[in-house]
Amino acid sequence: MVNSAHFAKRLQKILEYYGLSATAFSEELSFNRSTISHLLSGRNKPSLEFVMKVLERFPEVELHWLLNGKGTFPTSKNDEENIAKLKEEILKLKKNPPVQVEKIASEKVISEIENPSLQNNETQAASQIKISEAFQKNNPIERIVIFYTNGTFKEYKSE
Incomplete structure (x- = not known):
């Protein structure tokens, strides 16, 4: 069973990791701002639809970590470094496309x-x-x- 208070902490960690406000997060997932607010305060438990949208939109989030706190987020420091390197490469390619x-x-x-x-x-x-x-x-x-x-x-x- 999902502990609402612990789930709220994990949800807050996702927001901090991606640098999103609760409003921006709600827009990313196409959920009402009030739904996110209730989840962050621990008042409500997450619906299956909400969990599935989080996993779909943010593939670095693992299901077991999100629901039960088992595992890690982000998955590892190496993954974080790899993601940062990939983002840098994408920016470089956008600025200077490869020479044909x-x-x-x-x-x-x-x-x-x-x-x-x-x-x-x-x-x-x-x-x-x-x-x-x-x-x-x-x-x-x-x-x-x-x-x-x-x-x-x-x-x-x-x-």
Whole structure:
């Protein structure tokens, strides 16, 4: 059986961990503010619907810990560290999206075209052979893709 006072302490720990106010927590779970208030004061016991929504919205919360206090929350310090690292990585990726291989390749080709003196004679000869082989085989061009520095691209297909 769930002890309302102990459940309220565990619920408060969840709010503190995620930095949520009771109002924000109620909005996250789509419950009335009064329901959360009654649970936090120990007046009411949690409904099955409430427990399931908490577990669904906050996957770090374990059922046995939430109901009986058995186990840990958050699950472990390693998990906390891993979550923090993942959040940092997500923020980094949002700020600086990964460079696409095609973008690097196109920049290299452009720099080689702009600075032909950087290429040695062997490289030039090899690239000319590859280009001439492509035309000798009468391979039709399927598409041309132009990559822009802002990460977008434009694709032209043959008709």
